[in-house]
Structure formats: C-alpha cells, structure tokens
Amino acid sequence: MSFEIPTSEDVVDALIAKPGKSFDLKDRPTRNEDLFADKHVARASTEEDAHAINTLQDTLFAEGKQALLVILQGIDTAGKSGTIKSVFSVTSPLGLNVTAFKKPTGLELEHDYLWRVHKAAPRKGFIGIFDRSHYEDVLVVKVRELADKDTIKRRYDQINAFEKHLTENGTRILKFMLHISKDTQAERLRSRLEEPHKRWKFNPGDLADRELWDDFMDAYETMVEKCSTDHAPWYVVPSDSKSRRNAMIARIIRGTLEEMAPEYPDPGWKSEDYNF
C-alpha cells in the first residue's frame, strides 16, 4: 500500500476513455483505491491541489488569453456539487463561473440545444464549470425519448464539432463522468431523506430516473464512446468514495492548468517613467 500521491499523468492514464476506442462502462469500477489508498492522503492532496489551482487561476486571469471549461456529468447524487465545493473551495470567485443546467426554459427550447451552452462558455481568463451540460441532450433526452432517435444520433458529431470549435479558439475542455454504483445512490438518497439539512435536495422524481438506471448507464456509455475525442476526452471517475473522487479530479485539473502554463503579462511599464 503506497501513500504516495499519484502524478496527474497517472490519474489521466487510469481514468481516460481512449478516443476512438470502443468503451464498456462495465470495465470501469465505481470505486478505485489504487491511486489513493488512504482517504486522509486523498483529502490532503485535494487541499494542496485546491490552493495550487487558485494560484494558477490568478495567473490565467491576469494573462487573459485562455479559458478552462470543466464539465461534470453524473446521475443524481453522483457528487457534482460536492466536487465543485471541494476542488474549488479556495479559488477566487473573480475568475470562476459555475453554470448549473436545469430543465430548459421556454426561451431556451426555442433555440437549438447548444445555444444556452455556448452563451455560458467561459470568457478568456476564466474557469467555467458546468454542473450538467449539453450532454443531458444525449442522456435524459435520449432515455426519456424527448427527441427522436435520428436527432439524437446526429448530436454526438455536433457536440464534437462544437467542442473542437471551443478548443481551437482558446478554451481547454475537461469532461468528468462521476461514476457511482446503484447501491451508493440508494445510500445517498436515503441520507437526503434522513438528514434535515439535505432533505431539500431530495426529489421524488429522482426515483423515477433510478428505475431507468440501466437505460441511463447505456446512454452514458454511448456518450463516452462517441464523444471522447483527442481535443476533449472523457474521464470516468470512480465516485463511490467522495474523498478519492475529489482528489483524482483535482489532480487532473491542476495538471491541465500547469500544462496550459499561463503567464503574468508584462506590459513593459517601467516605474521610472511615471511620477506621482
């Protein structure tokens, strides 16, 4: 049992869905203790990465040339909010923007499904976080048959083209599927019912989705296979353990920001040129 912290490359290798390969969700565990054997190490690592992410974000903001978009997808209770709270716990709110995509409004439905998404894309210098995203349009929309099959089939390529467009125009994209077991969901739904501070999160409608568990998993599998691309691969994150989920995601986000290597601009002002 190793207590060392894995590199972000280790985590990438363990979680990535290789672009262009077939993908089977059954091969992906919902719990993985290989990378972070010890919970306390996972928590300490997340905290350290959160501080590093804050520093990198400051530089990204000052530089004002690139953006990072973090997309979080997962079934109810998979931990999208919890991930945001812990990984971005100390990031300055100045250059951070969270968009929670809910059921589309009437106005949104009068446009194509990427319209509201494009509007929420992070501006240069920002980290944008999507809590759900355009992927709902090939997940719940598919499972609930809210659009016809041909329409949905065309969306995978449309999404890939859209994400390629964003990438080519200065936005790095990270996509995390938070992967939990059906038992873990039952546990978490029960705790939403039992704990007074969580009760507001419970929605009987979530149980209807739970009954369609297998259909949702099939839709996730197709989504990952079709939309894991070189410019924006999917990472499938074992998320039954919250501390390890946070630690793995924080490692990848920090590593990506380090790769983006933002720099403080030097506009060339010289103090001797100014007198005041």
Next chain:
Amino acid sequence: MSFEIPTSEDVVDALIAKPGKSFDLKDRPTRNEDLFADKHVARASTEEDAHAINTLQDTLFAEGKQALLVILQGIDTAGKSGTIKSVFSVTSPLGLNVTAFKKPTGLELEHDYLWRVHKAAPRKGFIGIFDRSHYEDVLVVKVRELADKDTIKRRYDQINAFEKHLTENGTRILKFMLHISKDTQAERLRSRLEEPHKRWKFNPGDLADRELWDDFMDAYETMVEKCSTDHAPWYVVPSDSKSRRNAMIARIIRGTLEEMAPEYPDPGWKSEDYNF
C-alpha cells in the same frame, strides 16, 4: 487598546452614511483602528466570518427565496478585488456570482444604463457581487462629462427607485465605498509598477483619473449623500489598511446574512414513504 471583535452592529454604526442626512466625505477617515486595533485580530476575524458566510450562503441557496447583492465601489487600487478574494475566500462557487462592470459595450450603450445591471442581478439563493456598478454612471460619467448634467441629476432618484424595486422583490443590498487616501493610492500604484505579478494591473489611464482626484471625491460624496437610503444605505469603509477593511466588510456581510435568517426548507419527505 481592546482586542475584542466588534459586533456587526458596531461596524454598521461606525461606517453607515445615515439616510436623509447631509454627508461630508472629509469627516470620514481613510484609516480607522478603533474597531480593529490589531491587524492579526482583524485577519482572524475575517477568516472566521468567511467560514460563517459560507455556511449561511449554503442555507440561502437551499432556501432559494432571497438574494444578497454586494456592491463595491472605490477609486483605482481601493481594493475591490482584494476584498472579494478575502471575504469570499471559502464561499462555495455554486451560489456566488461576481460581475465586474467595465466600460459599456456598444450593445450595452444602446440600452439605458441600468439594463446591463438588472441582467446581472443575483437570482434567488445567490450572493451577487458587483465589482463597480451602476454607480459608475454617476461617477466616471459625471467627472468625464460623458452625459449631460440634467441626465446625471435624474439618475440618483432612478437608482434609488431601482434598488427599492430589487429590495421589495427579495434582494437585500449592501453598498460599500472603499475609501483610501491619495497617498495610499500612490503607494499602491507604485507597487503595481514594481512587482512583476502586479504589473498587468497597471494602466497609465489610471493616472489621468488620479489627476481628477478631487472631482472624483466630490462625485463620491454626492453619490453617498443622495443614494444612502433606508432600503440600501452606503457604508464608507476606511480602506488604507487592507486587513481592517476586509474585517469590517466581512462583519457587516455576516451580520446581514444572519438578519436575513435563511432556513433549510423542509419539503416534508418521510423516509418511510420511500423504498429503494
């Protein structure tokens, strides 16, 4: 010399510009060590309040009925960004939204000056922070004569009516004028020139504004006098000391959120009603 932490009421009393009274900016110090004599106590107090603000914000978000709007105004280097970074250092980004108002775009100028502001108003459950605001329309616009005098004169009442509207519809408003001395600005501008990580913030245009210091202070004075209302009073924060500025603002924000008294909703679900 007391090391006790002042109550938020103490801070409110010390900083408020009383609605309906004449207001003289010269009576307001840019440094005040009465409330927080010791810097370290000020820092510890800010940190504790930041955690309390995070907890209150969680409840506000769960409740989803009220919003808080924090407006920060101040001359260049007064510390608007620094305040946001320290007071909201640990607030979950899920229910927080910062809007930095810059020079209006062409589209924004095609609308009345409150159009872009109203669009950025926080949604229910959120804390919205304005880094600059509609008050620029009676500050820089007045000093630089970007609108005619009668137009500007009418704006104070329009702004009061707009803020009353927001307040009556569930948004509590807090307005902080960060008040620094001309010497402090010189020091901070110099450090922007000298420190490589701050150089990107320096803008030679700021020096042109600095030459109009007295005109800006007159405009601030009028703004505070005319727009400190019962529903949305101005707080004039001595801001030469960053640690004390943060501590005073954090006290007032925490106190206000406590007054708003958000509560976790209880939708009445009972765990025995659900089986899964």
